Amino acid sequence: MLIVNARLRGKNGVFSLRLHGERIAAIDAQGALLPAEPGQLNAEGNLVIAPFIEPHIHLDATLTAGEPGWNMSGTLFEGIELWGKRKATVTHEDTKRRARTTIDMLVAHGIQHVRSHVDVTDPSLLALKALLEVRDETRHLVDLQIVAFPQEGIESFENGRSLMEQAVELGVDVIGGIPHFENTREQGVSSIHFLMDLAERSGCLVDVHCDETDDPHSRFLEVLAEQARQRGMGARVTASHTTAMGSYDNAYCSKLFRLLKQSAINFVSCPTESIHLQGRFDTYPKRRGLTRVAELDRAGLNVCFAQDSIVDPWYPLGNGNILRILEAGLHICHMLGYEDLQRGLDLITDNSARTLNLGDGYGLEVGRPANLLILSAPNDYEMLRTQGHALVSIRHGKVLMERTPARVEVFG
Numbered sequence: 001m002l003i004v005n006a007r008l009r010g011k012n013g014v015f016s017l018r019l020h021g022e023r024i025a026a027i028d029a030q031g032a033l034l035p036a037e038p039g040q041l042n043a044e045g046n047l048v049i050a051p052f053i054e055p056h057i058h059l060d061a062t063l064t065a066g067e068p069g070w071n072m073s074g075t076l077f078e079g080i081e082l083w084g085k086r087k088a089t090v091t092h093e094d095t096k097r098r099a100r101t102t103i104d105m106l107v108a109h110g111i112q113h114v115r116s117h118v119d120v121t122d123p124s125l126l127a128l129k130a131l132l133e134v135r136d137e138t139r140h141l142v143d144l145q146i147v148a149f150p151q152e153g154i155e156s157f158e159n160g161r162s163l164m165e166q167a168v169e170l171g172v173d174v175i176g177g178i179p180h181f182e183n184t185r186e187q188g189v190s191s192i193h194f195l196m197d198l199a200e201r202s203g204c205l206v207d208v209h210c211d212e213t214d215d216p217h218s219r220f221l222e223v224l225a226e227q228a229r230q231r232g233m234g235a236r237v238t239a240s241h242t243t244a245m246g247s248y249d250n251a252y253c254s255k256l257f258r259l260l261k262q263s264a265i266n267f268v269s270c271p272t273e274s275i276h277l278q279g280r281f282d283t284y285p286k287r288r289g290l291t292r293v294a295e296l297d298r299a300g301l302n303v304c305f306a307q308d309s310i311v312d313p314w315y316p317l318g319n320g321n322i323l324r325i326l327e328a329g330l331h332i333c334h335m336l337g338y339e340d341l342q343r344g345l346d347l348i349t350d351n352s353a354r355t356l357n358l359g360d361g362y363g364l365e366v367g368r369p370a371n372l373l374i375l376s377a378p379n380d381y382e383m384l385r386t387q388g389h390a391l392v393s394i395r396h397g398k399v400l401m402e403r404t405p406a407r408v409e410v411f412g
């Protein structure tokens with residue numbers, strides 16, 4: 001397959017990309033835009049980029065909003081309570097069907113790599129077993145990492161530790177946690193020690209729901225970062241949400257950031273989810289309830305954006321489009337500066353790939369997998385301004401998704 005008239009991020013000029021089997025065989029400068037020949041894919045001067053990534057979603061809970069009731073307070077805690085009820089009625093088939101439908105939505109928007117948390121605070125581990133099957137059955141669509149996510153706690157849920165260990169036995173890729181939701185601060189701390197031990201023993205990655213609250217006293221991030229630093233595991237560890245950091249004062253943050261840099265852990269922010277779930281106990285002034293995305297980025301730390309939910313007890317909207325999350329996130333995080341707009345797509349591509357430890361399984365380079373997108377604009381700035389789309393998604397060297405853009409005519 002030959003793709004012609006491609007622009008590449010960070011490079012001047014136009015390029016053609018030759019795919020051979022499941023690999024990128026060549027990337028050549030073209031000189032100028034050329035008429036495409038039959039059989040060639042014409043990028044028409046638009047960006048060709050490695051696939052979009054969804055680094056944090058809950059595929060077990062997706063498409064359940066309103067079952068058995070709607071989240072009326074808009075809080076994380078009512079969401080967890082509602083999910084506790086819905087969880088009692090999940091079946092293997094129901095879980096697989098909703099996850100498959102959601103993966104199709106992600107694929108339709110150019111996503112080919114996904115990390116899904118799956119609630120393992122269920123003695124039957126039913127949803128986990130269903131999602132492990134989905135991981136195998138959707139390899140032609142996405143690379144799916146599964147996180148053992150203890151929604152109701154590792155220490156505060158009965159047999160929580162054992163359920164996490166069973167999840168590892170069953171074959172999860174990543175160890176999760178939820179220290180801010182454990183009953184006591186001590187349990188939060190011990191849960192992190194436990195999950196880091198488990199990750200080190202099993203070779204799994206780590207991705208902890210960490211300090212997802214506006215409570216400025218929720219300080220488990222320092223525990224996670226210090227554990228990662230001591231064990232030399234920073235690149236393999238991710239702190240998701242860390243919304244409390246939006247409420248930490250600057251004096252504490254200036255000390256914290258020193259540790260974060262030493263630990264070199266990764267960060268995921270879910271801007272639409274957090275702007276919706278956080279700030280709920282405020283009147284005015286009302287907090288935005290997001291972590292310090294711009295500040296982490298400026299400090300050289302790795303941070304990326306994620307959807308978190310699609311139509312579930314925590315968030316009623318969502319359609320799989322990660323570009324929508326990027327647009328919201330850049331607004332909410334004060335990241336519409338010129339420099340940010342030049343490299344906005346980093347937050348849903350390269351930074352996310354680093355979080356997921358994709359290594360040389362990702363990126364537009366000769367010899368790497370022939371997984372890529374043709375976008376509808378020539379650069380990051382124009383993709384954002386025009387609310388562009390992924391027009392073509394190629395996976396394993398074959399077209400996986402094609403989108404026909406809307407045609408609009410103005411008369412007069």
Ligand code: 17E
Pocket residue numbers: 058076080151178209212273308309314
């Ligand atoms: N569970 C949780 O603890 N936090 C979230 N944002 C979601 C599920 C979606």
Ligand code: FE2
Pocket residue numbers: 056057058117209240308
């Ligand atoms: Fe989450």
